[in-house]
Amino acid sequence: MIDRTPKPIVLGIESSCDETAAAVVDGSRNIRSNVVFSQLDEHRPFGGVVPEVAARAHVQYLDGIVARAMREADLSYADLDAIAATGGPGLIGGVLVGTTMAKSIALAMNLPFIAVNHLEGHALTARLTDGIGFPFLLLLVSGGHCQLLSVEGVGQYQRLGTTIDDAVGEAFDKTAKLLGLGYPGGPALEKAAMEGDPSRFTLPRPMVGRPGCDFSFSGLKTAVRHKVASVEPMSPTDVADLAAAFQNAVAGSLTNRCANAITLFEGAHGAGRPFVAAGGVAANQTLRAALGKLAESRGMPFVVPPPALCTDNAAMIAWAGVERFRIGAIDGLDFAPRPRWPLDPAAPKAVGARAKA
Protein backbone atom coordinates (compact mmCIF):
# COMPACT_ATOMS: atom_id res chain seq x y z
CA MET A 1 0.00 0.00 0.00
CA ILE A 2 1.35 3.38 -0.95
CA ASP A 3 1.21 6.03 1.74
CA ARG A 4 -1.11 8.65 0.21
CA THR A 5 -0.59 11.09 3.02
CA PRO A 6 0.47 13.80 3.33
CA LYS A 7 -1.63 15.27 0.60
CA PRO A 8 -1.62 16.74 -1.90
CA ILE A 9 0.91 14.84 -4.02
CA VAL A 10 1.69 16.85 -7.15
CA LEU A 11 3.64 16.07 -10.32
CA GLY A 12 5.35 19.20 -11.66
CA ILE A 13 6.72 19.81 -15.16
CA GLU A 14 9.19 22.57 -16.15
CA SER A 15 10.04 23.32 -19.79
CA SER A 16 10.15 27.12 -20.13
CA CYS A 17 13.80 27.44 -21.14
CA ASP A 18 16.59 24.90 -21.64
CA GLU A 19 15.87 22.52 -18.75
CA THR A 20 13.49 19.60 -19.32
CA ALA A 21 12.37 18.68 -15.81
CA ALA A 22 9.78 16.72 -13.84
CA ALA A 23 9.38 16.22 -10.09
CA VAL A 24 6.96 14.90 -7.50
CA VAL A 25 6.48 16.89 -4.28
CA ASP A 26 4.00 16.45 -1.45
CA GLY A 27 2.22 18.71 1.02
CA SER A 28 4.66 17.85 3.81
CA ARG A 29 7.51 19.42 1.84
CA ASN A 30 8.98 16.10 0.73
CA ILE A 31 10.66 16.12 -2.65
CA ARG A 32 9.85 12.55 -3.72
CA SER A 33 11.72 12.88 -7.01
CA ASN A 34 13.42 15.70 -8.92
CA VAL A 35 14.73 14.96 -12.41
CA VAL A 36 16.42 17.72 -14.43
CA PHE A 37 17.81 17.28 -17.92
CA SER A 38 19.87 20.34 -18.97
CA GLN A 39 20.01 20.66 -22.76
CA LEU A 40 23.66 21.79 -22.68
CA ASP A 41 24.92 19.74 -25.63
CA GLU A 42 21.98 20.84 -27.79
CA HIS A 43 22.72 24.57 -27.35
CA ARG A 44 26.50 24.68 -26.86
CA PRO A 45 27.31 24.82 -30.62
CA PHE A 46 25.23 28.04 -30.82
CA GLY A 47 26.72 29.68 -27.70
CA GLY A 48 23.30 30.17 -26.12
CA VAL A 49 19.73 28.89 -25.96
CA VAL A 50 18.01 28.57 -29.38
CA PRO A 51 14.21 28.54 -28.81
CA GLU A 52 13.36 26.16 -31.66
CA VAL A 53 16.12 23.73 -30.66
CA ALA A 54 14.87 23.88 -27.04
CA ALA A 55 11.27 23.14 -28.03
CA ARG A 56 12.31 20.12 -30.11
CA ALA A 57 14.49 18.77 -27.30
CA HIS A 58 11.58 19.13 -24.84
CA VAL A 59 9.41 17.07 -27.24
CA GLN A 60 12.15 14.46 -27.48
CA TYR A 61 12.96 14.10 -23.77
CA LEU A 62 9.94 15.13 -21.69
CA ASP A 63 7.98 11.87 -21.63
CA GLY A 64 11.07 9.92 -20.53
CA ILE A 65 11.86 12.51 -17.84
CA VAL A 66 8.26 12.39 -16.51
CA ALA A 67 8.33 8.57 -16.47
CA ARG A 68 11.61 8.66 -14.54
CA ALA A 69 10.24 11.17 -11.99
CA MET A 70 7.23 8.89 -11.38
CA ARG A 71 9.46 5.81 -11.12
CA GLU A 72 11.87 7.49 -8.66
CA ALA A 73 8.92 8.68 -6.56
CA ASP A 74 7.64 5.10 -6.63
CA LEU A 75 4.12 6.27 -7.50
CA SER A 76 1.57 5.65 -10.22
CA TYR A 77 -0.51 8.42 -11.79
CA ALA A 78 -3.51 7.29 -9.74
CA ASP A 79 -1.60 8.27 -6.57
CA LEU A 80 -1.37 11.91 -7.64
CA ASP A 81 -3.73 14.70 -6.59
CA ALA A 82 -2.84 17.18 -9.35
CA ILE A 83 -0.53 17.87 -12.30
CA ALA A 84 1.25 21.24 -12.42
CA ALA A 85 3.24 22.68 -15.31
CA THR A 86 4.97 25.97 -16.01
CA GLY A 87 2.42 28.04 -17.95
CA GLY A 88 4.85 30.95 -18.59
CA PRO A 89 6.68 33.25 -18.75
CA GLY A 90 9.27 31.69 -21.04
CA LEU A 91 9.97 30.38 -24.51
CA ILE A 92 6.54 29.64 -25.94
CA GLY A 93 7.48 26.41 -27.75
CA GLY A 94 8.78 24.78 -24.59
CA VAL A 95 5.86 26.00 -22.46
CA LEU A 96 3.45 24.53 -25.04
CA VAL A 97 5.20 21.16 -24.84
CA GLY A 98 5.07 21.06 -21.01
CA THR A 99 1.49 22.27 -20.60
CA THR A 100 0.24 19.92 -23.33
CA MET A 101 1.88 16.97 -21.58
CA ALA A 102 0.44 18.01 -18.19
CA LYS A 103 -3.05 18.58 -19.62
CA SER A 104 -2.97 15.19 -21.35
CA ILE A 105 -2.11 13.36 -18.12
CA ALA A 106 -4.72 15.40 -16.23
CA LEU A 107 -7.38 14.55 -18.82
CA ALA A 108 -6.50 10.86 -18.97
CA MET A 109 -6.37 10.46 -15.18
CA ASN A 110 -9.21 12.89 -14.39
CA LEU A 111 -6.90 15.03 -12.24
CA PRO A 112 -6.82 18.81 -11.75
CA PHE A 113 -4.38 20.77 -13.96
CA ILE A 114 -2.53 23.72 -12.45
CA ALA A 115 -0.68 26.28 -14.61
CA VAL A 116 2.19 27.71 -12.58
CA ASN A 117 3.91 31.04 -13.18
CA HIS A 118 7.61 30.08 -13.43
CA LEU A 119 8.53 33.11 -11.31
CA GLU A 120 6.11 31.98 -8.60
CA GLY A 121 7.93 28.63 -8.67
CA HIS A 122 11.20 30.42 -7.85
CA ALA A 123 9.45 32.71 -5.34
CA LEU A 124 7.88 29.95 -3.25
CA THR A 125 10.89 27.58 -3.21
CA ALA A 126 12.04 28.93 0.17
CA ARG A 127 8.72 27.76 1.64
CA LEU A 128 9.44 24.25 0.31
CA THR A 129 13.04 24.15 1.60
CA ASP A 130 12.71 26.14 4.83
CA GLY A 131 8.99 26.30 5.57
CA ILE A 132 9.00 30.09 6.02
CA GLY A 133 5.72 32.00 6.39
CA PHE A 134 4.43 35.12 4.61
CA PRO A 135 5.34 37.92 4.20
CA PHE A 136 8.97 37.90 3.08
CA LEU A 137 11.23 40.06 0.96
CA LEU A 138 12.40 38.33 -2.23
CA LEU A 139 15.31 39.07 -4.55
CA LEU A 140 14.53 37.12 -7.73
CA VAL A 141 17.61 36.88 -9.92
CA SER A 142 17.55 34.70 -13.04
CA GLY A 143 18.39 34.69 -16.72
CA GLY A 144 15.31 36.71 -17.66
CA HIS A 145 14.51 38.60 -14.47
CA CYS A 146 15.95 40.78 -11.75
CA GLN A 147 13.27 41.92 -9.32
CA LEU A 148 12.68 42.78 -5.69
CA LEU A 149 9.26 41.67 -4.47
CA SER A 150 7.27 41.78 -1.30
CA VAL A 151 5.72 38.29 -1.18
CA GLU A 152 2.50 38.48 0.79
CA GLY A 153 0.76 35.22 -0.07
CA VAL A 154 0.28 32.70 -2.87
CA GLY A 155 -0.43 34.85 -5.93
CA GLN A 156 0.11 38.03 -3.91
CA TYR A 157 3.18 39.97 -4.96
CA GLN A 158 4.16 43.62 -4.82
CA ARG A 159 7.07 44.58 -6.95
CA LEU A 160 9.47 47.02 -5.31
CA GLY A 161 12.03 47.17 -8.10
CA THR A 162 13.12 45.68 -11.42
CA THR A 163 15.85 46.07 -14.01
CA ILE A 164 15.77 48.96 -16.44
CA ASP A 165 17.78 47.00 -19.01
CA ASP A 166 19.40 43.55 -18.70
CA ALA A 167 18.53 40.85 -16.17
CA VAL A 168 21.45 39.96 -13.94
CA GLY A 169 21.77 36.41 -15.32
CA GLU A 170 21.79 37.87 -18.83
CA ALA A 171 24.66 40.15 -17.72
CA PHE A 172 26.56 37.14 -16.38
CA ASP A 173 25.99 35.24 -19.63
CA LYS A 174 26.97 38.15 -21.92
CA THR A 175 30.04 39.00 -19.82
CA ALA A 176 31.11 35.35 -19.82
CA LYS A 177 30.88 35.43 -23.62
CA LEU A 178 33.02 38.60 -23.76
CA LEU A 179 35.60 36.82 -21.61
CA GLY A 180 35.56 33.80 -23.90
CA LEU A 181 34.11 31.58 -21.18
CA GLY A 182 31.33 30.14 -23.32
CA TYR A 183 27.98 28.67 -22.37
CA PRO A 184 26.46 28.37 -19.80
CA GLY A 185 27.98 31.66 -18.74
CA GLY A 186 27.05 32.19 -15.08
CA PRO A 187 28.66 29.08 -13.59
CA ALA A 188 31.69 29.43 -15.92
CA LEU A 189 32.22 33.04 -14.83
CA GLU A 190 31.92 32.10 -11.16
CA LYS A 191 34.54 29.38 -11.62
CA ALA A 192 36.96 31.72 -13.42
CA ALA A 193 36.46 34.40 -10.74
CA MET A 194 37.64 32.02 -8.00
CA GLU A 195 41.21 32.34 -9.33
CA GLY A 196 40.97 36.10 -9.88
CA ASP A 197 41.98 39.30 -8.06
CA PRO A 198 38.83 41.46 -7.83
CA SER A 199 40.82 44.64 -7.08
CA ARG A 200 42.94 44.79 -10.26
CA PHE A 201 40.23 46.29 -12.48
CA THR A 202 37.86 49.04 -11.37
CA LEU A 203 34.34 48.59 -12.68
CA PRO A 204 31.22 50.72 -12.09
CA ARG A 205 28.64 49.55 -9.54
CA PRO A 206 25.42 50.47 -11.36
CA MET A 207 22.72 52.44 -9.53
CA VAL A 208 24.64 52.49 -6.22
CA GLY A 209 23.63 55.51 -4.16
CA ARG A 210 20.48 56.18 -6.19
CA PRO A 211 17.11 56.09 -4.43
CA GLY A 212 14.66 53.27 -5.16
CA CYS A 213 15.16 49.59 -5.86
CA ASP A 214 15.62 49.37 -9.64
CA PHE A 215 18.63 47.70 -11.23
CA SER A 216 20.77 48.26 -14.32
CA PHE A 217 23.48 46.02 -15.74
CA SER A 218 24.07 46.99 -19.37
CA GLY A 219 26.62 49.72 -18.46
CA LEU A 220 28.63 47.24 -16.41
CA LYS A 221 28.75 44.83 -19.33
CA THR A 222 29.95 47.66 -21.61
CA ALA A 223 32.62 48.61 -19.05
CA VAL A 224 33.90 45.02 -19.13
CA ARG A 225 34.03 45.19 -22.94
CA HIS A 226 36.28 48.31 -22.74
CA LYS A 227 38.57 46.59 -20.22
CA VAL A 228 38.80 43.54 -22.47
CA ALA A 229 39.79 45.80 -25.40
CA SER A 230 42.46 47.45 -23.24
CA VAL A 231 44.22 44.20 -22.33
CA GLU A 232 43.64 42.06 -25.44
CA PRO A 233 44.93 39.42 -26.12
CA MET A 234 43.61 38.24 -22.70
CA SER A 235 45.71 35.88 -20.60
CA PRO A 236 43.96 33.44 -18.24
CA THR A 237 44.91 35.80 -15.39
CA ASP A 238 43.25 38.76 -17.16
CA VAL A 239 40.08 36.68 -17.62
CA ALA A 240 40.05 35.58 -13.97
CA ASP A 241 40.69 39.13 -12.68
CA LEU A 242 37.96 40.61 -14.90
CA ALA A 243 35.50 37.88 -13.87
CA ALA A 244 36.23 38.54 -10.18
CA ALA A 245 35.85 42.32 -10.65
CA PHE A 246 32.55 41.83 -12.50
CA GLN A 247 31.17 39.53 -9.81
CA ASN A 248 32.15 42.00 -7.08
CA ALA A 249 30.54 44.89 -8.95
CA VAL A 250 27.31 42.88 -9.29
CA ALA A 251 27.41 42.04 -5.58
CA GLY A 252 27.91 45.74 -4.73
CA SER A 253 25.03 46.82 -6.94
CA LEU A 254 22.62 44.10 -5.77
CA THR A 255 23.29 44.68 -2.06
CA ASN A 256 22.82 48.42 -2.43
CA ARG A 257 19.42 48.00 -4.14
CA CYS A 258 18.40 45.31 -1.62
CA ALA A 259 19.29 47.60 1.29
CA ASN A 260 16.81 50.17 -0.06
CA ALA A 261 14.18 47.44 -0.51
CA ILE A 262 14.67 46.24 3.07
CA THR A 263 13.92 49.75 4.34
CA LEU A 264 10.75 49.91 2.22
CA PHE A 265 9.67 46.39 3.19
CA GLU A 266 10.27 46.99 6.90
CA GLY A 267 8.16 50.14 6.69
CA ALA A 268 5.21 47.99 5.61
CA HIS A 269 5.79 44.74 7.52
CA GLY A 270 8.09 45.50 10.47
CA ALA A 271 11.55 44.15 11.27
CA GLY A 272 12.83 40.58 11.36
CA ARG A 273 10.93 38.99 8.45
CA PRO A 274 12.96 36.68 6.16
CA PHE A 275 15.04 37.99 3.25
CA VAL A 276 15.00 35.38 0.46
CA ALA A 277 17.11 35.06 -2.68
CA ALA A 278 15.93 32.82 -5.53
CA GLY A 279 16.54 32.11 -9.22
CA GLY A 280 19.58 30.75 -11.05
CA VAL A 281 21.94 33.59 -10.15
CA ALA A 282 21.27 32.94 -6.43
CA ALA A 283 23.38 29.78 -6.94
CA ASN A 284 26.45 32.08 -7.00
CA GLN A 285 28.49 31.71 -3.80
CA THR A 286 29.94 35.26 -3.79
CA LEU A 287 26.47 36.77 -4.16
CA ARG A 288 25.02 34.44 -1.51
CA ALA A 289 27.73 35.54 0.92
CA ALA A 290 27.21 39.26 0.20
CA LEU A 291 23.43 39.04 0.54
CA GLY A 292 23.72 36.95 3.70
CA LYS A 293 25.95 39.59 5.25
CA LEU A 294 23.47 42.33 4.36
CA ALA A 295 20.58 40.37 5.88
CA GLU A 296 22.55 39.76 9.06
CA SER A 297 23.40 43.45 9.40
CA ARG A 298 19.68 44.26 9.16
CA GLY A 299 18.56 41.53 11.59
CA MET A 300 16.75 39.45 8.95
CA PRO A 301 17.03 35.68 8.58
CA PHE A 302 18.61 35.04 5.15
CA VAL A 303 17.04 32.12 3.29
CA VAL A 304 18.42 30.85 0.00
CA PRO A 305 17.58 27.43 -1.45
CA PRO A 306 20.44 25.02 -2.24
CA PRO A 307 21.97 25.82 -5.68
CA ALA A 308 20.15 22.93 -7.44
CA LEU A 309 16.81 24.42 -6.35
CA CYS A 310 17.85 27.95 -7.39
CA THR A 311 18.46 27.03 -11.03
CA ASP A 312 15.47 25.83 -13.07
CA ASN A 313 13.89 22.62 -11.78
CA ALA A 314 10.44 21.05 -11.55
CA ALA A 315 10.33 20.57 -7.75
CA MET A 316 9.61 24.31 -7.50
CA ILE A 317 6.78 23.95 -10.04
CA ALA A 318 5.31 20.93 -8.20
CA TRP A 319 5.56 22.84 -4.90
CA ALA A 320 3.83 25.93 -6.35
CA GLY A 321 1.22 23.41 -7.55
CA VAL A 322 0.82 22.15 -3.96
CA GLU A 323 0.36 25.73 -2.73
CA ARG A 324 -2.14 26.60 -5.46
CA PHE A 325 -4.05 23.32 -5.03
CA ARG A 326 -4.54 24.17 -1.34
CA ILE A 327 -6.24 27.47 -2.16
CA GLY A 328 -8.31 25.90 -4.96
CA ALA A 329 -6.44 27.70 -7.74
CA ILE A 330 -7.07 25.08 -10.43
CA ASP A 331 -6.91 25.90 -14.15
CA GLY A 332 -9.05 24.73 -17.05
CA LEU A 333 -7.65 22.56 -19.82
CA ASP A 334 -8.22 25.58 -22.09
CA PHE A 335 -5.40 27.49 -20.31
CA ALA A 336 -3.34 29.30 -22.95
CA PRO A 337 0.45 29.48 -22.30
CA ARG A 338 1.66 32.99 -21.49
CA PRO A 339 5.07 33.99 -22.92
CA ARG A 340 4.83 37.12 -20.72
CA TRP A 341 3.29 36.81 -17.28
CA PRO A 342 4.27 39.37 -14.60
CA LEU A 343 3.94 38.34 -10.94
CA ASP A 344 2.63 41.77 -10.05
CA PRO A 345 0.46 43.00 -12.94
CA ALA A 346 -0.10 46.32 -11.12
CA ALA A 347 3.61 47.17 -11.02
CA PRO A 348 4.69 50.13 -13.14
CA LYS A 349 7.48 49.49 -15.65
CA ALA A 350 10.88 50.70 -14.46
CA VAL A 351 11.86 53.97 -16.11
CA GLY A 352 13.54 53.15 -19.43
CA ALA A 353 12.68 49.47 -19.09
CA ARG A 354 12.47 47.19 -22.05
CA ALA A 355 9.43 44.92 -21.98
CA LYS A 356 10.21 41.80 -19.94
CA ALA A 357 7.70 39.19 -18.84
Ligand code: KG4
Ligand atom coordinates in the same frame (compact mmCIF):
# COMPACT_ATOMS: atom_id res chain seq x y z
O1 KG4 B 1 16.52 30.53 -12.95
P1 KG4 B 1 17.33 30.08 -14.09
O2 KG4 B 1 17.91 28.67 -14.08
O3 KG4 B 1 16.56 30.22 -15.45
C1 KG4 B 1 15.73 31.34 -15.69
O4 KG4 B 1 14.56 31.30 -15.23
O5 KG4 B 1 16.25 32.29 -16.32
O6 KG4 B 1 18.52 31.11 -14.25
C2 KG4 B 1 19.48 30.97 -15.27
C3 KG4 B 1 20.49 32.08 -15.12
C4 KG4 B 1 21.51 32.09 -16.26
O7 KG4 B 1 21.68 33.43 -16.71
C5 KG4 B 1 22.77 31.56 -15.60
O8 KG4 B 1 23.96 32.03 -16.21
C6 KG4 B 1 22.61 32.06 -14.18
O9 KG4 B 1 21.25 31.90 -13.90
N1 KG4 B 1 23.41 31.28 -13.24
C7 KG4 B 1 24.44 31.81 -12.53
C8 KG4 B 1 24.99 30.73 -11.79
N2 KG4 B 1 24.28 29.60 -12.07
C9 KG4 B 1 23.31 29.96 -12.97
N3 KG4 B 1 24.93 33.06 -12.46
C10 KG4 B 1 25.98 33.27 -11.65
N4 KG4 B 1 26.57 32.29 -10.92
C11 KG4 B 1 26.12 31.02 -10.95
N5 KG4 B 1 26.70 30.07 -10.24
Ligand code: ZN
Ligand atom coordinates in the same frame (compact mmCIF):
# COMPACT_ATOMS: atom_id res chain seq x y z
ZN1 ZN C 1 14.03 30.23 -13.76
